[in-house]
Amino acid sequence: MTDELPRTDAAADSVGDTQFAAGEPLLRIEGVAKRFGTFRAVDGVSLDIKSGEFFALLGPSGCGKTTLLRMLAGFEAPDQGRILLGGKDIAQALPHERPINMMFQNYALFPHLAVRDNIAFGLKRAGMARADIATRVAEMVALVKLDGLEKRKPDQLSGGQRQRVALARALARRPQLLLLDEPLAALDKKLRESTQGELMELQRRLGMTFIIVTHDQEEAMTMASRIGVMRDGKLAQVASPRELYEAPRSRWIAEFVGDINLFDGESKLRDGHRLVIGTRDAGALVVAEPREPVGAGKFSVAIRPEKVKLSRRGPVREAGHETAINQLDGVIADVCYLGGTTTYKVKLDAGGMLQASVANSARLDVDAYGLNQPVVAWFTPDDCVVLPS
Amino acid sequence: MSARRIFARPARFAAIAPYVWMVLFFLVPFGFVLKISLSQTAIAQPPYEPVFDLMAGWGALKAAFAALSIDNFKLLASDDIYVFAYVRSLTVAVTATALLLLIGYPIAYGMTRLPTRWQAVAMVLVIVPFWTSFLIRIYAWINILQHDGLLNQILLALHLVSQPVVWLSTDSAMYIGIVYSYLPFMILPLYATLAKMEPVLEEAASDLGAPRWQVFWLVTFPLSLPGVGAGVLLCFIPIVGEFVIPDLLAGSNSLMIGQTLWLEFFTNKDWPVASAAAIVLLVVLLVPLLLYERLQKRQLEQVR
Numbered sequence: 134m135t136d137e138l139p140r141t142d143a144a145a146d147s148v149g150d151t152q153f154a155a156g157e158p159l160l161r162i163e164g165v166a167k168r169f170g171t172f173r174a175v176d177g178v179s180l181d182i183k184s185g186e187f188f189a190l191l192g193p194s195g196c197g198k199t200t201l202l203r204m205l206a207g208f209e210a211p212d213q214g215r216i217l218l219g220g221k222d223i224a225q226a227l228p229h230e231r232p233i234n235m236m237f238q239n240y241a242l243f244p245h246l247a248v249r250d251n252i253a254f255g256l257k258r259a260g261m262a263r264a265d266i267a268t269r270v271a272e273m274v275a276l277v278k279l280d281g282l283e284k285r286k287p288d289q290l291s292g293g294q295r296q297r298v299a300l301a302r303a304l305a306r307r308p309q310l311l312l313l314d315e316p317l318a319a320l321d322k323k324l325r326e327s328t329q330g331e332l333m334e335l336q337r338r339l340g341m342t343f344i345i346v347t348h349d350q351e352e353a354m355t356m357a358s359r360i361g362v363m364r365d366g367k368l369a370q371v372a373s374p375r376e377l378y379e380a381p382r383s384r385w386i387a388e389f390v391g392d393i394n395l396f397d398g399e400s401k402l403r404d405g406h407r408l409v410i411g412t413r414d415a416g417a418l419v420v421a422e423p424r425e426p427v428g429a430g431k432f433s434v435a436i437r438p439e440k441v442k443l444s445r446r447g448p449v450r451e452a453g454h455e456t457a458i459n460q461l462d463g464v465i466a467d468v469c470y471l472g473g474t475t476t477y478k479v480k481l482d483a484g485g486m487l488q489a490s491v492a493n494s495a496r497l498d499v500d501a502y503g504l505n506q507p508v509v510a511w512f513t514p515d516d517c518v519v520l521p522s
Numbered sequence: 523m524s525a526r527r528i529f530a531r532p533a534r535f536a537a538i539a540p541y542v543w544m545v546l547f548f549l550v551p552f553g554f555v556l557k558i559s560l561s562q563t564a565i566a567q568p569p570y571e572p573v574f575d576l577m578a579g580w581g582a583l584k585a586a587f588a589a590l591s592i593d594n595f596k597l598l599a600s601d602d603i604y605v606f607a608y609v610r611s612l613t614v615a616v617t618a619t620a621l622l623l624l625i626g627y628p629i630a631y632g633m634t635r636l637p638t639r640w641q642a643v644a645m646v647l648v649i650v651p652f653w654t655s656f657l658i659r660i661y662a663w664i665n666i667l668q669h670d671g672l673l674n675q676i677l678l679a680l681h682l683v684s685q686p687v688v689w690l691s692t693d694s695a696m697y698i699g700i701v702y703s704y705l706p707f708m709i710l711p712l713y714a715t716l717a718k719m720e721p722v723l724e725e726a727a728s729d730l731g732a733p734r735w736q737v738f739w740l741v742t743f744p745l746s747l748p749g750v751g752a753g754v755l756l757c758f759i760p761i762v763g764e765f766v767i768p769d770l771l772a773g774s775n776s777l778m779i780g781q782t783l784w785l786e787f788f789t790n791k792d793w794p795v796a797s798a799a800a801i802v803l804l805v806v807l808l809v810p811l812l813l814y815e816r817l818q819k820r821q822l823e824q825v826r
Contacts, residue, residue, distance in 0.1 A: 208725055228728040241726035245744050254740075258731030306731065 157220060159184040159342050160205075160310060165214035165224075166366075167200055174200040175211070176366035182310075182344065187336050189357030190346045193389070197366040198346045202312050205344065206235045218309065229258070234308040238315045240299035242287040248298050249274075249283040255306040273301040276335070293324050300332075304339070313345040317352065329355050350390050354378070362386055378437075380424075384520045387435045394441070394487050396434045397522055407514055410434055414485025419458045420517035431522040438490035440516035443477060443502060444509045460511045463487065465502045477502060479510050552804075559797035560590040570793050594798035604799060607782040608806065614693075614768070614778060615761040618700045622757050623750065625701065626708035630749075631742075633709075634716045645713070648706050660699055660770050667695050667771070696772035700761060708753040715749030716742075759807055779803055 158181035167175040175197040182188050190198040203209045205216065207228035216224040223231055234255065242251050252273050256266045274280055277297040287295055296316065303311055316332070317325045333356050336343050347353050353360050354374040361371045370382045381387035384395065398412030406422045410432055418434050446462070466486065467478035472493070479487045487510050502508055561570040572586035598604045633644045651659060666672045667689035674686040689695045719742070727737040765780035777785070779799065786796035 206725075206729055208729075227733075228725070229731045229733055233729075235726075235729050237722055237726055239722070241720070241722040243723060243726070243741060243745075254727070254732075255730035258736065302730070 158182055159186075159219060160344075161215075161217040162201075162205075163215040163217065165201070165204060165211045165216060167197075167204060167209055167211050173366045175204070177214070178363075178366075178368050179214075180361060180368060180371065182342065184342055185340050187333065187343045187356060187358050188345070189353035189360045190344065190363060191350055191353040191360050191390075192348065192363035194348055196363040198348075198363045199314060200366075201363070202235075202314055202344065202346045205310070206233060206312055207231050232306075232308055233310045233312060234303040234306055235312040235314065236299050236303040236316050239319060240287075240295050242295060242298055242302070244287050247284050247286055248279060248290070251287070251298055252301045252305050254302065259306060269305060273305050276304070277301045292319055293328070296320060296328065300335075304335075304341075308341070310342050310344065313343060315347055316345065318347075318349075325352075332356060354390075362389065364389075380518060381435070381520070384433050384435070384522065387518065387520060392438050392488060392490070394436045394438065395520075396485060397431065398434060399431055408519065410519070412483075412485075414483060415461055415481055415487065416483040418517065419514045420519050421514045423519045433520045433522050435518040435520055436487075436512055436516055438476065438488040439474075439492075441487060441489035441510050441512050443479070443489050443491060444511065446507050446509055458514055459517075460509050461487065463508060463510055465504055465506045465508060468502070468504060475501065477508075479508060481510070555797045555800055557590075558793050559594055559801050560592065561794045562589075562591070562593070563792045563794050568793070569791050594794050595802070597795060598798055598802060604779075604782065604802075607777050607779045608802070610776050611762045611764075611779040611803075612806075614696070614700070614764075615758050618697055618704070618761050619754055619758045621697065621701050622704055622708040623754065626705055626712055626753065627750075629705075630709045630712035630716055633713050634719075641717075648709050648713075651706065656703065657766065659703070660767060663695070663699050663702065664690065664770060667698070690771065691773040693772060696768050699767040699771045700764065703767060704757045704761065707756040711752035711756065712746065712749040715746045715752075719745055755811070759811075762807060763803060 160180075160182040162178055162180040162182075165175060165178050166173065178197075178201060190201060192198045200209060204211050204224075207223070207226060207230070211224050214224065215222050218231070218233070223233075243254065246254065249270055252270050253266050256269055261269070270283075274283055277300055279294065279297050279301065282290065282294060287298065290298065296319070300316070303313075313332075317328055320328060329352060332343075345353070345356065354377075357374065359371065359373055360377050362369045362377065364385060370377060370386050372380070372382075377386070377390055381390060387393050387395070396412040396415045396418065398410045398418070400408055401411045401417065402409035403422075404419075408420050408422050409417055410420060411417050412434060415434075420434055461479075461481050461483065463479040463481040465477055466480040469476040469478075470493075474490050474492050477489045477491065479489060481487055489510055557574070558570055561572060563569060564571040572589040574586050575582060629648075633641055633648075636644060668674075669686050669688070669690075671689075673689065674683075677683045677687065689698075723741055723745070724737050727741045728734070732740060763780045764778060765784055768778045769781055769784075783796050783799050783803075786792045786799065
């Protein structure tokens with residue numbers, strides 16, 4: 134493993150970083166829109182990305198995330214809006230004129246070139262000296278741990294090795310911005326998880342700015358420092374993984390990111406900073422008032438399954454001093470053992486279904502709940518998120 | 523009996539079938555031609571001797587074998603006419619194949635850039651000439667190229683020439699005919715390789731800093747080489763032996779080997795010399811082909 138990438142050679146500077154005013158975002162996307170026929174693939178997206186960020190564009194297929202990425206790379210030209218990189222509008226620049234590189238979804242390695250020549254491809258185009266190219270290629274090979282495979286052709290590599298070649302090839306030019314289009318989608322689960330860690334490590338070490346496109350919310354949450362959730366060509370929410378999960382801005386985001394219980398209802402009472410919401414399926418729920426104050430009307434109460442605790446029937450005390458506020462009686466309707474956790478479906482007496490995810494903290498859990506066992510499901514007002522219906 | 527053994531027999535037959543075909547329709551006729559090439563011409567029926575007669579007994583057969591000679595091959599090597607014919611055939615084939623590649627490649631490349639619906643239309647347009655007889659199409663070219671033909675009329679109308687150009691019985695006419703006739707054989711394999719190439723590879727190249735022309739020369743063209751090879755072989759080999767097009771469109775002052783062969787066989791009734799010329803042609807074509815294949819195999823092994 135190389136410790137630090139030397140950034141001294143002159144050729145690197147002609148390809149790599151240019152300095153710009155501190156505090157300015159590296160990349161500014163301003164009202165970018167792209168239409169294919171009558172389909173609005175990207176519909177007015179504005180976004181700032183700071184230098185050194187690991188940003189994820191997350192969304193279901195067809196949400197426009199890939200089109201947005203392709204506009205950053207230069208494969209599509211936006212119909213409207215500006216794309217500023219280091220203060221310069223590059224929206225209409227051709228792909229080969231941008232200091233941006235991309236790692237393609239299925240790697241797009243050149244099948245007729247050896248690993249070494251795949252990595253050197255971009256360096257040769259930049260007119261780097263031969264000796265410098267050899268040094269840089271060796272650095273990259275060491276960086277992604279491909280030693281000894283330099284002379285292989287792509288079809289003689291495993292999926293994981295190909296992924297590394299693609300990464301090395303995209304990193305070799307030291308782009309100001311690296312775009313990753315579903316970079317791990319073709320790997321199996323174990324390899325994907327270890328590669329996620331390696332990618333994050335690399336990004337921190339190189340101090341580079343990464344934008345990753347993915348439909349896998351776990352992948353986005355694991356790797357990115359900020360996530361932009363896209364839906365129907367628009368950015369639905371841009372937030373840190375934690376904020377996205379704990380304070381989703383809409384019902385759709387809450388359902389898209391992770392599992393969630395949702396109960397529709399109307400606000401009934403305000404008690405200090407607490408709201409009482411009458412729901413059809415779970416009775417009256419006491420919830421903390423959201424940061425942005427809400428008026429009367431229809432709401433959804435959202436509770437993540439792991440925030441729901443289960444107890445045998447009887448009075449439940451939370452932390453020993455206060456009676457838990459939201460206590461819902463029900464019967465276990467389904468048990469799903471997942472190893473680390475067990476997911477219970479509780480059929481509430483009030484009519485609804487509530488999912489609870491309980492950590493299996495003991496190996497021999499004699500207290501595990503069985504089918505049809507009457508239980509009390511409970512959670513605090515702060516565990517609930519109030520969303521406009 | 524296990525299922526494996528029941529299926530083994532037809533499977534084995536299927537594996538042998540191509541060899542049976544090759545022996546029956548290539549090796550056996552080749553043996554005849556080889557034998558005739560070693561015989562001497564005679565005014566008889568058939569027009570050569572010795573004639574193998576299996577009924578005549580062992581002694582006669584031995585005498586017939588003794589009568590075989592390689593005189594015809596010596597004649598081919600010593601007479602300039604044949605050497606020139608071979609050289610001209612190869613020159614024409616190389617030039618025509620190069621022209622075909624230069625014209626066919628942009629057409630095939632352009633076809634892959636069309637919307638899918640139009641690609642099918644373009645494909646049909648490439649194949650449609652095959653629905654008319656080859657001979658009729660060459661005669662049509664005679665019509666187009668003659669003194670007051672379509673080509674001269676157009677050139678005169680555009681004031682590109684002031685006098686009608688003599689096209690017929692020139693090499694230009696022959697090249698026009700050859701390129702026209704063989705173009706589909708160049709376009710189809712090229713199109714097949716170019717169409718299955720992933721466009722994302724070209725995007726990757728331009729993402730890595732290659733302008734359009736570099737994308738083409740560094741990625742698209744090298745990856746289309748198998749198609750180029752197939753197209754070149756499909757055109758080059760039959761053009762070397764081409765008879766009809768040079769006979770109808772080119773002048774009679776220098777002949778290609780196909781024409782020489784025809785002349786020996788039908789006009790001079792010299793079957794042995796014609797056979798010898800055919801065998802030399804086969805060797806001239808096969809040897810480079812085998813060398814090329816062996817080279818490819820070795821390169822493949824080196825990579826492994």
